[in-house]
Amino acid sequence: MKTITSAHLTEIISTVKTGRVLTDESDRFSYSFDGSFGTYLPDVVIQTKSVEELAALVKLANREKIPVYPRGQATSLSGGPLPVLGGMVLDLSVMDDLLEIHEEDLVAVVSPGILTANIHNAAEKKGLMYPPDPSSSHVSTIGGNLAENSGGPRGLKYGVTKDYVIGLEIITPQGELIRTGGRTVKNVTGYDLTKLIVGSEGTLGIITKAILRLIPKPPASKTVMAIFNSLEDAGRAISKIFCSGILPSKMELMDQASIVAVENYQPSGLPRDAEALILIELDGHPSAVIDEAEQVSEVCKEVGARKVRVPKTKAETEEVWKARKLVSPAIARIKPTKISEDATVPRSKIPEMCRRLQEIKKKYNVHLVVFGHAGDGNLHPNIIADKSDKEEMKRVEQAVSEIFEAAVQLGGTLSGEHGIGTMKAPFMEMELGAEGLDMMRKIKQAWDPNNIMNPGKIFPEPGQRLVLSE
Amino acid sequence: MKTITSAHLTEIISTVKTGRVLTDESDRFSYSFDGSFGTYLPDVVIQTKSVEELAALVKLANREKIPVYPRGQATSLSGGPLPVLGGMVLDLSVMDDLLEIHEEDLVAVVSPGILTANIHNAAEKKGLMYPPDPSSSHVSTIGGNLAENSGGPRGLKYGVTKDYVIGLEIITPQGELIRTGGRTVKNVTGYDLTKLIVGSEGTLGIITKAILRLIPKPPASKTVMAIFNSLEDAGRAISKIFCSGILPSKMELMDQASIVAVENYQPSGLPRDAEALILIELDGHPSAVIDEAEQVSEVCKEVGARKVRVPKTKAETEEVWKARKLVSPAIARIKPTKISEDATVPRSKIPEMCRRLQEIKKKYNVHLVVFGHAGDGNLHPNIIADKSDKEEMKRVEQAVSEIFEAAVQLGGTLSGEHGIGTMKAPFMEMELGAEGLDMMRKIKQAWDPNNIMNPGKIFPEPGQRLVLSE
Structure with a gap:
């Protein structure tokens, strides 16, 4: 990976004709963190509504091997938008112009910077519903929801974000604009790139438009x-x-x-x-x-x-x-650091998972609180701690590792709705096996041979382990 | 691609310890056609219930660059299982042993040779429902439904096969056994290989087990x-x-x-x-x-x-x-050859699509019948013809091409539920564009560099065009 040179900056500034290029450290600092752990300063932040300018920036980045980090409102709990290798942050929260409800087709067409709650409201005005309801929907963008395949309480009956995305416009890691899927619920024309990209955490391209399926509001x-x-x-x-x-x-x-x-x-x-x-x-x-x-x-x-x-x-x-609704704010007052997990188990294993969680709580003497979406096995074990207490954070790290192990042992998964990001990458092979992880890596390498799209996420670096203490 | 030598045959026979290897022409002939057009004789047909033996056969095929054609009951209307390049047919309809309903997890675990109607029945006995209901469900296997991402009338409310698959066991084109997804409805651990493989028409691997989501029966x-x-x-x-x-x-x-x-x-x-x-x-x-x-x-x-x-x-x-239900058998009696299409348009475009279909009917003087799943835009324009009448079949080919063009022009898709196979490969670029098709091809090449898994499907050969007349 290259760092950004002044020649790069000049080219970026000349490319971004309709938006803003932020280079001041004070501006860039606001883009160095998300809802998870760690701070990483990007070299440059770009705000533009122009898909053509974004595509040109990705072409530049691909040519010069500069990391590209797409970002919505950065509410990620797994490190999704963190610019861990510096480079360019693309602030897509400014792409908030397009929110159309086509009631006759039962679809919404949206740009990535739209807040998810605004889609809920627009659909309801027409007697329709966009079912995915992540708890963050009032502050998170649909682009972030798409990148992470967000869940929510209604997932039990209605499924997750992926189940409501039928078409996308994306910029590939080569800077080409492609369209996947369309406006029809049934579509078996070739591989399902739509559902591959949703949940790929920004590692396969940049979503610049989405077609969402709506249903009549109950x-x-x-x-x-x-x-x-x-x-x-x-x-x-x-x-x-x-x-x-x-x-x-x-x-x-x-x-x-x-x-x-x-x-x-x-x-x-x-x-x-x-x-x-x-x-x-x-x-x-x-x-x-x-x-x-x-x-x-x-x-x-x-x-x-x-x-x-x-x-x-x-x-x-x-x-x-x-x-x-008060659980999250209530527990956040107990201690300053809240580690929110989303390890998910088959429905029938919820009682067993609850037992294991109580054992882990005792074993590592951590302040563990359990709540969440019990109907679909997606519990949220939260550990409340103080990140300035190094000794406590070590115990928290061990407890978190053991929560992941318990979920996988019970036939579950590391992440039900928060994503892998930086936080859970070290545990991927435990769930998927070396071969399974390798098949994912082959897709990444084929699409993004220069590894410019959100590098440092999903795929573990050799020897990488969970670190919550900075 | 190599043809199969007698040394290959000897190795195949010694690999298949628990099943059968069919080499007689009369046996192989039964595997040369499906529900679509054309006959292609495979070099050898293998029936085995052993996943280990299947994996060993794929390893052999990959080493020797022999085409591998997985096959269920061959009801495909798009040429999915046709062994267009000879090689090995794997008859997975014999893998019909596993059909478990786990009501506490709301899942079914099945082997690929199970008939889909048997899953419907088993689920209903427990008060549950497996929603996807392709019209062929009494004769088609779940493995075929998974490969093609089958739809059906209930797709309108409940979605298609893909929406109910949460985990798979597959043999990769390298002959490795991997598991994707699991028993949880929510799972965002890495790329969604499950939904990539469902609908990939056997070009990315062989499905040997599936975990299906069930819902309470209304x-x-x-x-x-x-x-x-x-x-x-x-x-x-x-x-x-x-x-x-x-x-x-x-x-x-x-x-x-x-x-x-x-x-x-x-x-x-x-x-x-x-x-x-x-x-x-x-x-x-x-x-x-x-x-x-x-x-x-x-x-x-x-x-x-x-x-x-x-x-x-x-x-x-x-x-x-x-x-x-009588439409299909009724129209089959008008003339011997029935070309069943599934071009799909956004719901609001159904009246316009109906108008265009009537124009095409007149223009090419073909016997066109329109029925199907109007609620989700998935019409089934069927053309009734006689394939021995070369002149008529030329007109049918032109009418079919124009049906595809109309669907794509109206914002729809070539195929809503039948798949691309051999039949629609020539039209892929029209819908996806060169770049979109290229992103699909990159996945195929990364997973299957020797192009052994169901070659000749989905991706058009240079200069390939629609041929219904043999």
């Missing part, structure tokens, strides 16, 4: 809250609900540590001695959700819930969901 | 049949239903030529002078489907349907759907 929804004395009973309730023929739109779990954290932060009368709280949302036809909420309540009671509540009004429903 | 369904004097009114009804917030599970169209063909074959009193018949299935909660069937009926009447019928009993419902 006309009604209903929530059930159930409190359990035992985490295992909560797990059994979740299994039994699936076997009763109901597919909820959300099924969220809070463990005792989450309940206590929320009660310490903003008390709302949740029982501090309960081991688990589950929140289930049903959506669909108005009479169907009433009926299903009753069935779900029955199942929870049969399994031994100590309390089951079906809020009647919109305000009551929001009150119930507020507890779940 | 407890009720209801059908609405509507007859229209004008095809355009039928198109408007389809659009209006989507805008009313209802997502039907199926929405099928028959044009006048289809209605007439069915009435000539097995009369059931359908009006021969009607330009279009649509069949809509709603599924979900019992009271929801009753309500939605009423709404859909109202929309059809408002738009000007001349008759709307909601069958009350199961027998009446089956009677209504029988007409749609």
